[in-house]
Amino acid sequence: AQTVTQSQPEMSVQEAETVTLSCTYDTSESDYYLFWYKQPPSRQMILVIRQEAYKQQNATENRFSVNFQKAAKSFSLKISDSQLGDAAMYFCAYRSPYTGANSKLTFGKGITLSVRP
Protein backbone atom coordinates (compact mmCIF):
# COMPACT_ATOMS: atom_id res chain seq x y z
CA ALA A 1 0.00 0.00 0.00
CA GLN A 2 1.13 3.51 -0.74
CA THR A 3 1.84 5.95 2.05
CA VAL A 4 2.33 9.71 2.02
CA THR A 5 4.26 11.48 4.76
CA GLN A 6 4.24 15.16 5.59
CA SER A 7 6.47 15.44 8.62
CA GLN A 8 6.19 19.21 9.19
CA PRO A 9 2.86 20.04 10.86
CA GLU A 10 3.30 23.81 10.55
CA MET A 11 5.33 26.36 8.67
CA SER A 12 5.43 30.13 8.52
CA VAL A 13 6.65 32.49 5.80
CA GLN A 14 6.99 36.23 5.44
CA GLU A 15 4.83 37.80 2.75
CA ALA A 16 6.69 38.02 -0.59
CA GLU A 17 9.23 35.39 0.50
CA THR A 18 9.59 31.81 -0.72
CA VAL A 19 8.65 28.71 1.23
CA THR A 20 9.06 25.00 0.55
CA LEU A 21 6.71 22.35 1.88
CA SER A 22 8.04 18.81 2.10
CA CYS A 23 6.42 15.51 1.20
CA THR A 24 7.73 11.97 0.88
CA TYR A 25 5.90 8.88 -0.24
CA ASP A 26 6.38 5.17 -0.46
CA THR A 27 5.34 3.03 -3.40
CA SER A 28 6.44 0.02 -5.40
CA GLU A 29 4.85 1.37 -8.59
CA SER A 30 6.94 2.97 -11.29
CA ASP A 31 4.21 5.17 -12.70
CA TYR A 32 1.84 7.31 -10.65
CA TYR A 33 0.53 10.83 -10.08
CA LEU A 34 1.38 13.23 -7.29
CA PHE A 35 -0.66 16.23 -6.23
CA TRP A 36 -0.67 19.18 -3.89
CA TYR A 37 -4.06 20.35 -2.65
CA LYS A 38 -4.78 23.56 -0.77
CA GLN A 39 -7.45 23.76 1.92
CA PRO A 40 -8.15 27.35 3.05
CA PRO A 41 -10.22 28.16 6.14
CA SER A 42 -13.36 27.69 4.05
CA ARG A 43 -12.31 23.98 3.93
CA GLN A 44 -12.63 23.75 0.16
CA MET A 45 -10.17 21.36 -1.51
CA ILE A 46 -8.36 23.18 -4.29
CA LEU A 47 -5.93 21.44 -6.63
CA VAL A 48 -2.70 23.43 -6.72
CA ILE A 49 -0.42 21.37 -8.92
CA ARG A 50 0.09 17.83 -10.21
CA GLN A 51 3.02 15.80 -11.44
CA GLU A 52 3.14 12.64 -13.54
CA ALA A 53 5.93 10.37 -12.36
CA TYR A 54 7.07 9.51 -15.89
CA LYS A 55 7.80 13.16 -16.59
CA GLN A 56 11.24 14.29 -15.52
CA GLN A 57 10.39 17.95 -15.81
CA ASN A 58 9.09 19.52 -12.63
CA ALA A 59 5.56 20.92 -12.86
CA THR A 60 5.01 24.67 -12.54
CA GLU A 61 1.83 26.68 -12.09
CA ASN A 62 2.51 30.40 -11.79
CA ARG A 63 4.03 30.96 -8.32
CA PHE A 64 3.84 27.27 -7.46
CA SER A 65 6.43 24.72 -8.51
CA VAL A 66 7.50 21.28 -7.38
CA ASN A 67 10.79 19.58 -6.83
CA PHE A 68 10.13 15.97 -7.81
CA GLN A 69 12.91 13.54 -6.88
CA LYS A 70 11.67 10.13 -8.02
CA ALA A 71 14.59 8.10 -6.72
CA ALA A 72 14.29 9.70 -3.31
CA LYS A 73 10.46 9.52 -3.44
CA SER A 74 10.28 13.18 -2.55
CA PHE A 75 7.77 15.73 -3.82
CA SER A 76 8.15 19.20 -2.34
CA LEU A 77 6.08 22.28 -3.15
CA LYS A 78 7.72 25.67 -3.53
CA ILE A 79 5.62 28.81 -3.20
CA SER A 80 7.31 31.93 -4.49
CA ASP A 81 6.34 35.51 -3.66
CA SER A 82 4.06 34.28 -0.87
CA GLN A 83 0.76 36.10 -0.49
CA LEU A 84 -1.61 36.37 2.45
CA GLY A 85 -4.12 34.29 0.49
CA ASP A 86 -1.68 31.39 0.45
CA ALA A 87 -2.32 30.79 4.14
CA ALA A 88 -4.01 27.40 4.29
CA MET A 89 -3.52 23.75 5.00
CA TYR A 90 -1.66 21.96 2.21
CA PHE A 91 -1.99 18.27 1.47
CA CYS A 92 0.28 16.10 -0.59
CA ALA A 93 -1.46 13.19 -2.33
CA TYR A 94 -0.56 10.10 -4.36
CA ARG A 95 -2.58 8.28 -6.99
CA SER A 96 -1.95 5.16 -9.01
CA PRO A 97 -2.52 5.62 -12.75
CA TYR A 98 -4.72 2.58 -12.96
CA THR A 99 -8.50 2.50 -12.87
CA GLY A 100 -10.31 0.26 -10.47
CA ALA A 101 -9.49 -0.35 -6.88
CA ASN A 102 -6.13 1.41 -6.96
CA SER A 103 -7.32 4.72 -8.33
CA LYS A 104 -8.06 6.38 -5.03
CA LEU A 105 -6.05 9.35 -3.74
CA THR A 106 -3.93 8.75 -0.68
CA PHE A 107 -3.31 11.92 1.33
CA GLY A 108 -0.70 12.99 3.80
CA LYS A 109 -1.69 14.52 7.13
CA GLY A 110 -1.17 18.03 5.84
CA ILE A 111 0.84 21.07 6.78
CA THR A 112 -0.54 24.36 8.02
CA LEU A 113 1.08 27.34 6.33
CA SER A 114 0.78 30.79 7.84
CA VAL A 115 1.86 33.96 6.03
CA ARG A 116 3.13 36.91 8.06
CA PRO A 117 2.32 40.37 6.68
Next chain:
Amino acid sequence: GAGVSQSPRYKVTKRGQDVALRCDPISGHVSLYWYRQALGQGPEFLTYFNYEAQQDKSGLPNDRFSAERPEGSISTLTIQRTEQRDSAMYRCASSLMGGEKLFFGSGTQLSVL
Protein backbone atom coordinates in the same frame (compact mmCIF):
# COMPACT_ATOMS: atom_id res chain seq x y z
CA GLY B 1 -23.94 20.78 -12.58
CA ALA B 2 -20.97 23.07 -12.57
CA GLY B 3 -19.31 21.38 -9.61
CA VAL B 4 -19.70 18.55 -7.14
CA SER B 5 -22.67 19.26 -4.91
CA GLN B 6 -23.09 17.82 -1.45
CA SER B 7 -26.02 18.09 0.93
CA PRO B 8 -26.65 18.88 3.62
CA ARG B 9 -23.78 21.26 4.27
CA TYR B 10 -24.09 20.70 8.01
CA LYS B 11 -25.75 17.87 9.86
CA VAL B 12 -26.20 17.66 13.61
CA THR B 13 -27.64 14.45 14.93
CA LYS B 14 -28.01 12.56 18.16
CA ARG B 15 -26.05 9.46 18.90
CA GLY B 16 -27.86 6.37 17.67
CA GLN B 17 -29.65 8.09 14.79
CA ASP B 18 -29.11 7.19 11.13
CA VAL B 19 -27.88 9.83 8.68
CA ALA B 20 -27.78 9.95 4.88
CA LEU B 21 -25.34 12.21 3.08
CA ARG B 22 -25.86 13.03 -0.56
CA CYS B 23 -23.41 13.68 -3.37
CA ASP B 24 -24.24 14.93 -6.85
CA PRO B 25 -21.12 14.63 -9.03
CA ILE B 26 -20.13 16.69 -12.04
CA SER B 27 -22.21 15.70 -15.05
CA GLY B 28 -20.42 13.07 -17.08
CA HIS B 29 -18.06 12.03 -14.31
CA VAL B 30 -18.06 8.28 -14.09
CA SER B 31 -15.96 7.87 -10.97
CA LEU B 32 -17.16 8.97 -7.54
CA TYR B 33 -15.26 8.85 -4.27
CA TRP B 34 -16.16 9.33 -0.63
CA TYR B 35 -13.63 10.59 1.91
CA ARG B 36 -13.77 11.42 5.60
CA GLN B 37 -11.66 14.18 7.11
CA ALA B 38 -11.18 14.76 10.81
CA LEU B 39 -10.24 18.26 11.91
CA GLY B 40 -6.55 18.90 11.34
CA GLN B 41 -6.05 15.67 9.42
CA GLY B 42 -5.88 14.64 5.79
CA PRO B 43 -8.83 13.12 3.96
CA GLU B 44 -9.20 9.39 4.51
CA PHE B 45 -10.58 7.19 1.72
CA LEU B 46 -13.88 5.46 2.39
CA THR B 47 -15.23 4.04 -0.86
CA TYR B 48 -15.31 4.47 -4.62
CA PHE B 49 -17.67 3.85 -7.55
CA ASN B 50 -17.32 3.55 -11.28
CA TYR B 51 -20.79 4.12 -12.69
CA GLU B 52 -23.10 2.28 -10.28
CA ALA B 53 -20.56 -0.37 -9.34
CA GLN B 54 -18.81 -0.05 -5.99
CA GLN B 55 -15.18 -0.75 -6.88
CA ASP B 56 -13.56 -0.48 -3.49
CA LYS B 57 -15.09 -0.22 -0.04
CA SER B 58 -11.98 -1.06 1.88
CA GLY B 59 -12.00 2.27 3.69
CA LEU B 60 -15.43 1.94 5.26
CA PRO B 61 -14.63 1.66 8.99
CA ASN B 62 -17.34 -0.84 9.92
CA ASP B 63 -20.68 -2.23 8.81
CA ARG B 64 -22.57 0.84 10.04
CA PHE B 65 -21.27 2.63 6.98
CA SER B 66 -22.63 1.94 3.52
CA ALA B 67 -22.82 3.73 0.20
CA GLU B 68 -24.79 3.37 -2.97
CA ARG B 69 -25.00 4.91 -6.41
CA PRO B 70 -27.94 3.11 -7.97
CA GLU B 71 -28.15 4.98 -11.28
CA GLY B 72 -24.50 5.82 -11.68
CA SER B 73 -24.96 9.48 -10.82
CA ILE B 74 -26.05 10.65 -7.36
CA SER B 75 -24.56 8.76 -4.44
CA THR B 76 -25.66 8.41 -0.84
CA LEU B 77 -23.41 7.59 2.09
CA THR B 78 -25.41 6.20 5.00
CA ILE B 79 -24.23 5.91 8.58
CA GLN B 80 -26.43 3.84 10.83
CA ARG B 81 -26.59 4.15 14.61
CA THR B 82 -24.22 7.11 14.62
CA GLU B 83 -21.57 7.46 17.29
CA GLN B 84 -19.66 10.53 18.46
CA ARG B 85 -16.49 9.25 16.78
CA ASP B 86 -18.30 9.52 13.42
CA SER B 87 -18.17 13.32 13.70
CA ALA B 88 -16.09 14.64 10.79
CA MET B 89 -16.23 16.32 7.40
CA TYR B 90 -17.46 13.90 4.76
CA ARG B 91 -16.26 14.77 1.29
CA CYS B 92 -17.31 13.55 -2.10
CA ALA B 93 -15.19 13.82 -5.23
CA SER B 94 -15.72 12.88 -8.85
CA SER B 95 -13.61 12.40 -11.94
CA LEU B 96 -13.72 11.16 -15.49
CA MET B 97 -13.01 7.44 -15.88
CA GLY B 98 -9.29 7.08 -15.40
CA GLY B 99 -8.98 10.82 -14.96
CA GLU B 100 -6.19 11.82 -12.65
CA LYS B 101 -7.91 14.99 -11.43
CA LEU B 102 -10.46 14.65 -8.69
CA PHE B 103 -12.93 17.46 -8.14
CA PHE B 104 -14.09 17.79 -4.56
CA GLY B 105 -17.38 18.99 -3.17
CA SER B 106 -17.63 21.38 -0.23
CA GLY B 107 -18.35 18.52 2.12
CA THR B 108 -20.90 17.71 4.78
CA GLN B 109 -19.85 18.55 8.33
CA LEU B 110 -21.37 15.88 10.56
CA SER B 111 -21.64 16.41 14.30
CA VAL B 112 -22.92 13.59 16.46
CA LEU B 113 -23.98 14.72 19.93
